[in-house]
Amino acid sequence: MERNRLRKWLLGLMLLGVVFTLTGCRGVTWSKKEEVRIGQQVAAEVERVYKLDPDPRVQERVQLIGQRIVALVGDKDFKFSFKVLESKEVNAFALPGGPIYVFRGLIDLVGDDDDMLACVLAHEIAHVNRRHANKQYTQGLWRGILINLTTQGKVRNAAEIADALMQLRYSRQHEYEADRLAVEYAYKAGYDPNGLIRFLEILKREEKVGNRWIETNLRTHPFSDRRIEEARKHIERITGQPAQGSTPTQGSAPTHGGTQQ
Numbered sequence: 271m272e273r274n275r276l277r278k279w280l281l282g283l284m285l286l287g288v289v290f291t292l293t294g295c296r297g298v299t300w301s302k303k304e305e306v307r308i309g310q311q312v313a314a315e316v317e318r319v320y321k322l323d324p325d326p327r328v329q330e331r332v333q334l335i336g337q338r339i340v341a342l343v344g345d346k347d348f349k350f351s352f353k354v355l356e357s358k359e360v361n362a363f364a365l366p367g368g369p370i371y372v373f374r375g376l377i378d379l380v381g382d383d384d385d386m387l388a389c390v391l392a393h394e395i396a397h398v399n400r401r402h403a404n405k406q407y408t409q410g411l412w413r414g415i416l417i418n419l420t421t422q423g424k425v426r427n428a429a430e431i432a433d434a435l436m437q438l439r440y441s442r443q444h445e446y447e448a449d450r451l452a453v454e455y456a457y458k459a460g461y462d463p464n465g466l467i468r469f470l471e472i473l474k475r476e477e478k479v480g481n482r483w484i485e486t487n488l489r490t491h492p493f494s495d496r497r498i499e500e501a502r503k504h505i506e507r508i509t510g511q512p513a514q515g516s517t518p519t520q521g522s523a524p525t526h527g528g529t530q531q
Contacts, residue, residue, distance in 0.1 A: 302347040302367070305401065309367030310349070316371065323354040323374045332372055335384060336391045339459045343392075344368075345399045352391065360476070364394040366403045379472060385465030389456045393466070396451035402444045446500055453504045463505050464514040470498045471515055 300308070323329060336352035344350050348368035358375040365371075370391065380386040397403070453463040474495075502513035 300366070302345075305403075306347075306349055306367035309365040309369050312365050313351070313369040316355075316365075316369075317353075321356040323356045323377075325354075328354050328374070328377055331384075332377070332387070332391070335388050335461075336370060336395070339388065339392050339395055339455050339461075342458050343399070343455045344395060348398055350395070350398070360473075362390055362394050364397045364403075366398070366401075368398055370394045370398070379476075380469065383465060383468065385456070385462035386469045387465070388459065388461040389452050389463060389466035390469055392452035392455035392459075392461075393448045395455060396448040397444070400444070400447060400451070402448070445497065449497060449501050450504050453501060453508055457508055463501075463508065466501050467498060467505070467513060467515045470501065474498070 332352045332354050336350065340350045350368040350370065352370050352372070354372050354374055354377060357373045358378075359373040360375040360379050362370065362372040362376055372387075372390070376390065377387070380390070449466060452466055456463045456465065498515075502515075505511075505513040
């Protein structure tokens with residue numbers, strides 16, 4: 271029961287598209303130090319209930335790719351970390367201040383395509399850097415969630431908040447921005463930004479075949495064909511080469527630093 275309740279709450283944390291007319295909140299409402307503190311508290315709760323994937327190679331792979339990107343583009347005021355959760359869900363999410371989690375289902379879906387994984391991580395790094403959670407949520411709502419989760423006797427209230435948050439999701443504006451920055455971050459770190467197109471095409475394919483493990487991703491990260499088209503255009507602007515989809519062409523990926531770790 272507790273795991274299911276927290277799972278709903280975590281999905282709420284990933285559904286960051288709060289309607290401004292409901293929250294009355296515009297702009298940045300927390301300091302960066304507050305974001306780090308909130309993110310660390312939430313991360314501790316995540317790891318209290320969810321199991322980390324036991325494969326050290328998987329954890330190391332995600333950490334190496336994530337830190338390679340952060341070293342070049344990460345906001346130095348945040349404390350970035352990268353961990354894999356043992357779950358078949360195909361998703362990833364970022365917490366305020368830097369903690370980023372990837373579900374094992376996503377790792378299995380991208381296989382050995384480091385460029386695809388790098389673009390997913392770069393997308394989440396962009397959400398942190400651009401402080402999307404901060405801009406979309408009221409400070410009081412987030413603090414209420416934390417207080418209710420850490421105070422005995424308040425579990426019911428936490429569940430109610432989670433249920434409300436389940437109705438929310440990333441705004442399309444923030445998704446497009448995160449996609450654009452993911453292309454730039456991945457390219458700057460020496461990865462093939464076409465990995466983003468390949469990942470979005472996989473989501474589209476898996477949605478058509480009814481893969482239930484991508485449902486959370488589609489709820490929290492609004493998908494449309496326009497996302498693929500916008501990603502293509504930005505890749506071509508950044509790299510000066512035609513964007514590629516589906517299977518990468520041997521020796522033609524527009525990287526400028528290689529993808530070797």
